[in-house]
Amino acid sequence: QKEVEQNSGPLSVPEGAIASLNCTYSDRGSQSFFWYRQYSGKSPELIMSIYSNGDKEDGRFTAQLNKASQYVSLLIRDSQPSDSATYLCAVKALSGDYKLSFGAGTTVTVRA
């Protein structure tokens, strides 16, 4: 079982719609969770961090964390063509080192 799994995509949504991305993780002791956006040919850019159960909103982005169910999700409201990218979910375990485990990514295409 992979440590971090994301819905495989690609995900195609019309402009203005909500894009919903899901991520599950296997290490129940994981403590920090991140969403990165990666445009084609570019490096990952951090867009959301979440540590506690519940929702965290930042502009059009909302991260949702449910540690009991071991999943974290990202909602993109009012999707724009500029949101077309691959979104990577990353998880930090409770262990002492500072590595992150990354999912394979979900590619989102926003149709104008």
Place this chain on the structure above:
Amino acid sequence: DVKVTQSSRYLVKRTGEKVFLECVQDMDHENMFWYRQDPGLGLRLIYFSYDVKMKEKGDIPEGYSVSREKKERFSLILESASTNQTSMYLCASSTLVHSSYNEQFFGPGTRLTVL
């Protein structure tokens, strides 16, 4: 803003050459990481360092070495480049500060082609 820079955006080398990829961060971060990213394989950790002169192997260290002589600089070395090391190489850094989530910040990447 955290700034992570990498020495080259694009690099073309010959098989057998020794290749140096350099990464510099300006936020006084303790941790630095080297990844490679390949289509269908995602991000894979090569090496990381949590302090000057300290290094830890990641998931795929074979064929690579690293050097961290100064806190802000982390170098990845391909001792004898091979065609299967053609990839996008990404450097990242993070801090040990307790209030941080330990999020990693990435450099722009180096696309290395080995011919």
